[in-house]
Amino acid sequence: MPPGVGGLGPDVGDMRHSGDMTSPSAVDTRTAALAALRELVGRPDADFHDGQYEAIEALVEGRRRALVVQRTGWGKSAVYFVATLLLRRQGAGPTVLVSPLLALMRDQIAAAERAGVRAVAINSTNAHEWSEVMQQLDRDEVDVLLVSPERLNNPAFREQQLPALVRRIGMLVVDEAHCISDWGHDFRPDYRRLRDLIEQMPPEVPVLATTATANSRVVADVAEQLGTGGSSGDGASAVLTIRGPLARTSLRLGVLRLPTSASRLAWLLSHIDDLPGSGIIYTLTVAAAVDTARLLRDHGHDVRAYTGQTDTDERTESEGMLKRNEVKALVATSALGMGFDKPDLGFVLHLGAPSSPVAYYQQVGRAGRASESADVLLLPGVEDRDIWHYFATASMPDRERAERVIAALGDQPISTPALEAMVDIRRTPLELLLKVLDVDGAVRRVQGGWVATGEPWSYDAERYERIAGERRAEQQHMIDYEQTDGCRMEFLQRSLDDDTAAPCGRCDNCAGIWFPSEIGESATTQAAESLDRVGVPVEPRRAWPTGADKLDVPVKGRIAPGEQAGEGRALARLTDLGWGGTLRELFAAGATDAAVTPQVLGGCVRVLADWGWTERPVAVVAMPSRSHPLLVDSLARGIADIGRLPYLGALDPVDGGPSGQPGGNSVFRLAGLWDRFSAQGLDIPEGPVLLVDDLADSRWTLTVAARTLRQAGATEVLPFVLALRG
The missing domain is CATH 1.10.10.10 (Winged helix-like DNA-binding domain superfamily/Winged helix DNA-binding domain)
Known part of the structure; x- marks a missing residue:
């Protein structure tokens, strides 16, 4: 069977439809639908999974709104491709498929081509093709148009193309529909706009929403929004909901609790080759993905990092390499998630847990879609809760x-x-x-x-508190999954309100621990050495922010070369797997300001020793820290003493020093720093000066301080900080 057709596996021929076949119209529709399905999968004996034809019939014959909640690999894409073919034969316009991720779009287009469905996309990566796509739509040469939810609010698209498209639309499909809901695990504001699109559509246009990850609350919320403006009744009652069992019999689940990041990485180094086939190693942060991939590559394992910061072409290349089994794994953030289709994916491993069982189910669902067995292992981390909290609060208005x-x-x-x-x-x-x-x-x-x-607007505090409360409950539920002594698949099914949940007989709690727990001595050493790696570049600012003059900061354009900082260094990022934990404790809310420890100072000395600057610093200057004065002063003095450099003291704060808080918008941050530092009390020698601070975030503090030192006579300023945020 060709890959990428919605997970119709080798057993598809054994799944028989048992619905009502009395109507001649139903017979004709089913005959045509079955022929299209067999063409789609390339098998003359294929038949529908339970619920597939019911959904197709509701869309084609009833022109209804339908919500399909089925496990990954059930064949949701087969429903909308077959329905599209039948509707197009009846003279309907093109299907508009709202799809959340570029990787998912690429797979859907490839699957459509195999089914004889003419599919095209409009997204951020193919702007050069938009004109041709619109011409193809005008010539009625498109069966399925894939768009991202964000594209629906692009002014040009919304005003110039969308109205005509709405008039001609044959069917609307919303993939990964849990994103519509506030209760969904992947809250995306643009998805909520789909309710407005549904209201604009003619009431007889069928609408299909699909997802594999929705509990009862999400199902009710999505059904209510799909029912907007429908012709078959009012509200959610007009929506046909087809919900199947979510058990994944091919997955063998397990949880391995290890005490530290070093031990988790050492286990991975010891056993990555024991994992079946090729797969995905998920991490919670970009830094963790990059660091883990680097460690594995350094020790001979063919892996690639895949994050939201990875270049688009590189991401496409990496997806292809994984599908062709040319790499052992992609070490990925959630950027590689919904819709990525490799039916024979052998394993999914998590270094750190997602924030809810629902999100976890969605990610592990990538594995074992067309194979009898795939391994799924979670290695939770002690830092997981802190990372969950950060992402949860960052997304709330x-x-x-x-x-x-x-x-x-x-x-x-x-x-x-x-x-x-x-x-x-x-x-x-x-x-x-x-x-x-x-x-x-x-x-x-x-x-x-x-x-x-x-329009009048008020902050819906009750709504956002409900969402925040639900997220806290989901986080606790994920902890419960890690600690349960019951069946893990049953636990995930019940998290999704699947009333067919039953023990799987395969997970570590049902059948016993199936994964090794020993860690090789050399792997422990290698992981510790990798995590002990220090030194992150701190890129200097080269231009002033636009609009600074509006806040009475008399600068614009490029920063003059004679006033710029040089490239700096940080001991580590706050999000790093190794030193990040030590630094997060230093900068935690409420942490006591204290002198730098010998361990941290030793790490800093290693960074300085490996810096490779053109000219050695001739002096050390400290920033006048408001939050960690003892830490910064002791760090600067310690570096100066070890490096046998004169310590000149700290820059003088002017008018009380910087105003505002760190981490703000660039223009406001700059305005709060401008002319707030003085070097008049310091005897600045000619030559490079090492400028020491605790934390680099926006880097405007270092930029303004470097300008002050350059104007006071320093030929170069080399910033050094303990931590780089992000």
Whole structure:
């Protein structure tokens, strides 16, 4: 069977439809649908899984709204491809398939081609093809148009192409539909906009939503939104929900609890070759994915890192290599998630747990889709809760920030960079907040930027507290999964409110521990050495932020070469697997300011020894730290003493020092730092100066301080910090 056709496995011919076949129309539709299915999978004996034909019939004959909640590999894509072919033969317009990830789009287009379905995509990577795609739509040469949810609010697409498309649409398909819901594990504001699209569509146009990861709360929420404007009744009652058992009999689940990051990596080094076939190793952060992939490659294992920061072409190449079994594994963040289709994926291993059993089920569902067995192992980390908390709070809109954004907007468009300079919110959280406010109707994206709609808006504190409370409960539920002595697959099924849940007979709790637990001595040494690696470049700022002059900071454009900082160094990132844990304790909320420890100072000395600067520093200067004065002063003195360099002291704070808080928007951060440091009390020698601080975030503190030192006579300023955020 060709891969990528919605997980219709080798047993498809054994799955028989048992629905009503009395109507001649139903007979004709089923005959045509079955022929299309067999063409899709390339097997003359193929038949429908339970529920597949019911969904197709509801869409084609009943023109209904349907929600399909079925396990990964059941064949959800077969439903919408077959329904599309039948609707097109009846003269319907193209299907619009809203798909969340580029990797998923690529697989869906490939599957469509094998089925004889003409599919094209409009997304951020193929802007050069959009004109041709629209011409193909005009010539009615497209059966399925794949778009991202974000594209639906692109002003040009929304105003120029979407209205005509809505008039001609033959069917709307929402893939990974749990994203529609506030209760879904992958909350995406743009998905909530689909309710508005459904309201615009003619009521007789069928709508299909599919997902493998929805509990009863999500099912009810999605069904309610699909029922908007439907012709077959009111609300969720008009939506046909087809929900099947979610047990994955091919998966062998297990949990291995190890005390440290070093022991988890050592286990992986010891046993990666024992894992069957090729697979995915999931991590919770970009830094962990990159560091783990580097460690494995350094010791002869063919792996690649795959994160949201990986170049698009490289991600595509890596996906292909994994599908062709040319690598043992991709070490990935959740960027490699929904819809990635490799039916024979042999294993999924997690270094650190996702924040909910629902999200975990979705990720492990990549494995064993067309094979009798695949191994799934979770190695939870003690730092998991801290990472969950960070991501959960980062995605929630803040009342004060939201009101600030609305107040700054009027009826004339303001670009995101210009708005960023007005409201003191960094670009990424600002873009997320704008999406939320757009969906809420308070702001609108137009050509040239954003405008306020003038519609009344209030912060729905109750709603967001409900969501936050549910996420906390899901996090605890994930801890319960790790600690349960019952069947692990049954636990995941019950987390998804699957009332068919029963012991699987295969997991470590049902059948006994199936994975080795010993760790090789050499692997322990190698993992410890990798985690003990120090030194991260701190890239200098080269240009002033746009809009600084609006806050009375008299700079713009490039920073003058004679005022720039040089490339700096950090001991490690806060998110690093190794030194990150030590640094997170140092900078934890409420941590006591204390002198630098010999261990940390020793790590810093190693960074300095490996720096490779063009000219050795001639002196050490400290930043006047507000939060860690003892730590910074002792670190600067310790470096100066070991390096036999003069310690000149700290820069003097002017007018009380910097105003505002670290981590803000660039323009506001710069304005709070401008002219707030003085080197008048320091005898700055000619030559490079080592500038010591605790934490680099926006890097504007280091930039302004370096400018001050350069103006005081330093020929170069080399920033050194303990931690780099992110």
